[in-house]
Amino acid sequence: MKLTFHIWRQKDAKSPGQMVRYESDNFNEDMSMLEALDVLNEELMNRGELPVAFEHDCREGICGSCGFMINGVAHGPVPATTVCQLTLRHFQDGEELYLEPWRARAFPILKDLVVDRNAFDRVIQAGGYISVSTGSAPDGNAIPIRKENADRAMDYASCIACGACVAACPNASAALFTGAKISHLRQLPQGEPERHERALRMVAQVNAEMFGNCTNIGECAAVCPKEIPLEVIAQMNRDFLAASWAARKQPYQDPAEEKRWQQYDSAHR
Amino acid sequence: MKLESKIPSGPIEQKWDKARFEYKLVNPANKRKFNVIVVGTGLAGGSAAATLGELGYNVKCFCFQDSPRRAHSIAAQGGINAAKNYQNDGDSIYRLFYDTVKGGDFRAREANVYRLASISVNIIDQCVAQGVPFAREYGGLLSNRSFGGAQVSRTFYARGQTGQQLLLGAYQALERQIDAGRVKMFPRTEMLDLIVIDGKARGIVTRDLVTGAIQTHLADAVILGTGGYGNVYYLSTNAKGSNCTAIWRAHKRGAAFGNPCFTQIHPTCIPVSGDYQSKLTLMSESLRNDGRVWVPKVKGDTRPPRQIPEDERDYYLERKYPSFGNLVPRDVASRNSKAVCDEGRGVGPSGLAVYLDFTDAIKRMGEQTIRERYGNLFDMYQRITDENPYEVPMRIYPAIHYTMGGLWVDYNLMSTIPGLFVIGEANFSDHGANRLGASALMQGLSDGYFVIPYSLGNYLASEKLGKVEETAPEVKEALAGITGITNKLLSVRGRRTVDSFHRELGKIMWDECGMSRNAAGLTQAIDRLRALKDEYWQNVNVPGSAGELNQALEKAGRVADFFELGELMCIDALQREESCGGHFREEYQTPEGEAQRDDEKFSHVAAWEYAGAGRSPVLHKEPLNFEYVKPSQRSYK
Numbered sequence A: 001m002k003l004t005f006h007i008w009r010q011k012d013a014k015s016p017g018q019m020v021r022y023e024s025d026n027f028n029e030d031m032s033m034l035e036a037l038d039v040l041n042e043e044l045m046n047r048g049e050l051p052v053a054f055e056h057d058c059r060e061g062i063c064g065s066c067g068f069m070i071n072g073v074a075h076g077p078v079p080a081t082t083v084c085q086l087t088l089r090h091f092q093d094g095e096e097l098y099l100e101p102w103r104a105r106a107f108p109i110l111k112d113l114v115v116d117r118n119a120f121d122r123v124i125q126a127g128g129y130i131s132v133s134t135g136s137a138p139d140g141n142a143i144p145i146r147k148e149n150a151d152r153a154m155d156y157a158s159c160i161a162c163g164a165c166v167a168a169c170p171n172a173s174a175a176l177f178t179g180a181k182i183s184h185l186r187q188l189p190q191g192e193p194e195r196h197e198r199a200l201r202m203v204a205q206v207n208a209e210m211f212g213n214c215t216n217i218g219e220c221a222a223v224c225p226k227e228i229p230l231e232v233i234a235q236m237n238r239d240f241l242a243a244s245w246a247a248r249k250q251p252y253q254d255p256a257e258e259k260r261w262q263q264y265d266s267a268h269r
Numbered sequence B: 001m002k003l004e005s006k007i008p009s010g011p012i013e014q015k016w017d018k019a020r021f022e023y024k025l026v027n028p029a030n031k032r033k034f035n036v037i038v039v040g041t042g043l044a045g046g047s048a049a050a051t052l053g054e055l056g057y058n059v060k061c062f063c064f065q066d067s068p069r070r071a072h073s074i075a076a077q078g079g080i081n082a083a084k085n086y087q088n089d090g091d092s093i094y095r096l097f098y099d100t101v102k103g104g105d106f107r108a109r110e111a112n113v114y115r116l117a118s119i120s121v122n123i124i125d126q127c128v129a130q131g132v133p134f135a136r137e138y139g140g141l142l143s144n145r146s147f148g149g150a151q152v153s154r155t156f157y158a159r160g161q162t163g164q165q166l167l168l169g170a171y172q173a174l175e176r177q178i179d180a181g182r183v184k185m186f187p188r189t190e191m192l193d194l195i196v197i198d199g200k201a202r203g204i205v206t207r208d209l210v211t212g213a214i215q216t217h218l219a220d221a222v223i224l225g226t227g228g229y230g231n232v233y234y235l236s237t238n239a240k241g242s243n244c245t246a247i248w249r250a251h252k253r254g255a256a257f258g259n260p261c262f263t264q265i266h267p268t269c270i271p272v273s274g275d276y277q278s279k280l281t282l283m284s285e286s287l288r289n290d291g292r293v294w295v296p297k298v299k300g301d302t303r304p305p306r307q308i309p310e311d312e313r314d315y316y317l318e319r320k321y322p323s324f325g326n327l328v329p330r331d332v333a334s335r336n337s338k339a340v341c342d343e344g345r346g347v348g349p350s351g352l353a354v355y356l357d358f359t360d361a362i363k364r365m366g367e368q369t370i371r372e373r374y375g376n377l378f379d380m381y382q383r384i385t386d387e388n389p390y391e392v393p394m395r396i397y398p399a400i401h402y403t404m405g406g407l408w409v410d411y412n413l414m415s416t417i418p419g420l421f422v423i424g425e426a427n428f429s430d431h432g433a434n435r436l437g438a439s440a441l442m443q444g445l446s447d448g449y450f451v452i453p454y455s456l457g458n459y460l461a462s463e464k465l466g467k468v469e470e471t472a473p474e475v476k477e478a479l480a481g482i483t484g485i486t487n488k489l490l491s492v493r494g495r496r497t498v499d500s501f502h503r504e505l506g507k508i509m510w511d512e513c514g515m516s517r518n519a520a521g522l523t524q525a526i527d528r529l530r531a532l533k534d535e536y537w538q539n540v541n542v543p544g545s546a547g548e549l550n551q552a553l554e555k556a557g558r559v560a561d562f563f564e565l566g567e568l569m570c571i572d573a574l575q576r577e578e579s580c581g582g583h584f585r586e587e588y589q590t591p592e593g594e595a596q597r598d599d600e601k602f603s604h605v606a607a608w609e610y611a612g613a614g615r616s617p618v619l620h621k622e623p624l625n626f627e628y629v630k631p632s633q634r635s636y637k
Helices: A033-046 A118-125 A147-159 A164-170 A175-186 A190-210 A218-224 A231-246 A254-269 B010-024 B044-055 B093-105 B110-130 B162-179 B245-252 B285-289 B316-320 B330-342 B361-363 B367-385 B442-460 B472-492 B500-511 B519-539 B551-575
Strands: A005-010 A018-024 A096-100 A109-111 B035-041 B058-062 B184-186 B189-196 B200-208 B214-219 B221-224 B263-269 B290-297 B354-357 B395-401 B420-422 B604-609 B618-623
Touching: A018 A033, A018 B035, A033 B290, A033 B500, A118 A190, A118 B162, A147 B162, A147 B245, A164 A175, A164 A218, A175 A190, A175 A218, A175 A231, A190 B110, A218 A254, B010 B110, B010 B442, B035 B044, B035 B200, B044 B058, B044 B162, B044 B184, B044 B221, B044 B442, B058 B189, B110 B162, B110 B442, B162 B184, B162 B442, B189 B214, B189 B245, B189 B472, B200 B221, B200 B285, B200 B472, B221 B245, B245 B420, B245 B551, B263 B285, B263 B290, B263 B330, B285 B367, B290 B316, B290 B330, B316 B330, B316 B395, B330 B354, B330 B395, B361 B367, B420 B442, B472 B519, B500 B519, B500 B551, B519 B551, B551 B604
Parallel strands: A005 A096, B035 B058, B035 B221, B058 B184, B221 B420
Antiparallel strands: A005 A018, B189 B200, B200 B214, B263 B395, B290 B354, B354 B395, B604 B618
16 A cells, blocks of 8 residues: 655744655554554664654553644544544545644643643643542442433543644634543532632633634544543633632632743734 | 562451551651652553552653553553442452452462452552542442353443443543642653662653653652553564563563563454554453353365354354353453454454454343443454444454563562552553453552552651762763664664564464463464564664654663563463463363463462673562462363
8 A cells, every 4th residue: 555645844843845756655444543653664774764753552452642633633434443443445545644733832842743841731730630638538439429410520631641632723722621520520410519610720721822713613622632622611611710710819820821821922023 | 579469467357457557667757858759550550650649659650652541551441340240140349359369360469369358348449539420320329240251240341431431430530630739740751760869769760752862750659550561472462562662671680570471361352453453452351241252163164154144054152062151261261252253263354353242132132232332342343344243243252461470569669669659550460471451450450549648658758868969970871772772773874664574473372372382383473573672773764863853762662671571471481381261381281271270389470570681580489379279270161
């Protein structure tokens, strides 16, 4: 099977990048997209060229490491599938494919197809958890939870933090990612005590990371490899608004955030 | 080197209480004065770092992935065992203990296993409190399923993503401590050496995988939760980045390596489809609860499975093991798959596969029930193979999945280097020669949440740890050593890629030190590994430079260690002249072809001491005593 790749090559965060064309007919349709890149990289190295850097680890669709745009679509054309499980049988012999890294202000490019997604970790740090220290838990069956709620919590908790939602969003919003965690924890009685504080803090952190705002476009849910539904954003907004009212608090504001935006504005003016 | 297991005296059910009572405590106000390094953020490392942060220690935590949430524990599918007996089916701590010792084919320490079984119940409570969305019944209570090798339902699960959910629980607890300033996280940072000063572990050397900077970090204790070494086989169910570098380099600094040849081959993986293949995908063992394993009765039957009539099929597990049937432990299931394929009865294009058939289950319970139980696994299978398992049987074949061996630790999870603790899959301790399904998650969390927080405190409170400086000669030596290895790898500029060497290494290991082993093959494998390693250092091509994100360089260092570990695995397998659990020596089998242990000679842990480059490793033995579960021939018939 022959494929032509156009791949974004960028030496490091500071260097300018460009699309580079590669052609090979050493592919076959049972390969995954990442295995195709392995094959390409072996060829490049044997020719004395530098291999394409791309992120990957488990290669079974669960670790969330991999991901890039294929012809403008995050994780490529097959729904509910990460690039590590996307086999080449979904492409035509001789097809041209354009591979680009996630593009978002909050995800700076480190090299080629590799981006820095640590902003997601910092969003979780801002309350994306239930505060229970080791040793202080009651018996697992002490609090019955409706099966429906547990199942729904599981749906939301299955997010793998790959970043496709941000990459697909024209605003580079992290609403689906953040909404998924907030919705997971708010389904469960254990998550209730911190529900308001969590929504206020996580949303503030999202803004501080310079993710864009959500304008209900829905691209995020369309490309999500774990099919996180759009409703998580509504649940997040609901908690955020309720928290703002109930707590009679101003939405939490990070003083550093304003400064960062000012810097960004002056740098890009 | 002296192996002291430090197992507390007294009846088995009181040992852990006794140990905890005898442990010295660190005054709460003093905890912040101690610096602790945790390497790895899987279930073991992540839960340890979070818990130590909660207790007030100063923790530095490292992972090579871009986020601690991506550690390979995330890929565990099936579930986690706990002796809750919620199902009222006769489970107890003692039964879980018994099953684990027996399942490990009597090569694990009884005291450790009992502690693991007793802690199992606390783990579930902790995870539920964190918001882990375990499966529930309509009454709102937790659901359980039975899992390979067990006759009770004690496995808790979150669909086919239990590892993911447990890891996210630990990860969120860790992020909470990072937010609180108790843990400082270093993602994309790989440990490359251990710093030992005055005989104690006092720090690590790391490489920043983005900038290439090589740095040192000093501490009062170092905890390794860096996982297993299944990738020595190249093809395995491990993540591509999983590696042995942290434990191997600690081994070279003086930590004994326990039972390196004990590897687990998982019976239900998607078969290999071609040379380009980069990893193997596991299909959860829970599938064996409802699927039936079979091959055609006659050799070379290439008819599609649906055209093979019932009486021309051999349901070989049900035939040979009527009481356990398709639920026999992993080692037994894997070996039998290999046997039928070796006879020429394997199926699929390669002939290296057996069928796992859900037709009867679908008839009995309906497609909807099967979809609820295994829907995501069936979807994954279809995505990879382009076949619909609701209509045609799955094709499965065994693959390397887990390594029971690892750094030797005492009851307190401390290695032979004082101050170096090893937890989770990285140590050797609890699974003997074969791990039961759903026990890896249990062990990782047990070590991290509930054991290390106590035993580490005891070490810190008992030892007089002087201050160490960056200027110490040991620190400079370690730093220079790592810079030297890095430059050496980059300077070879040979003609073969790292992956081409790794594939060849993996093939040797799979053929000679895989599902079955023999003396001639192992001896020859050792020579081949040495020759290949020599070629590696002369002919490997590592492009790029040291001061940048360089994935080829990362791999090159890891593969260099796999060569050395692979050799030790073969040496260990050669020395262990018996068959037990996952270690099957062809010379030692019963007339029926089952594993034949030799308790007289081999009821011990083989702990290997590194003797220097080019020298034979030195074997030390820790005898195993079985006071409670009397060794017997495992029978699942």
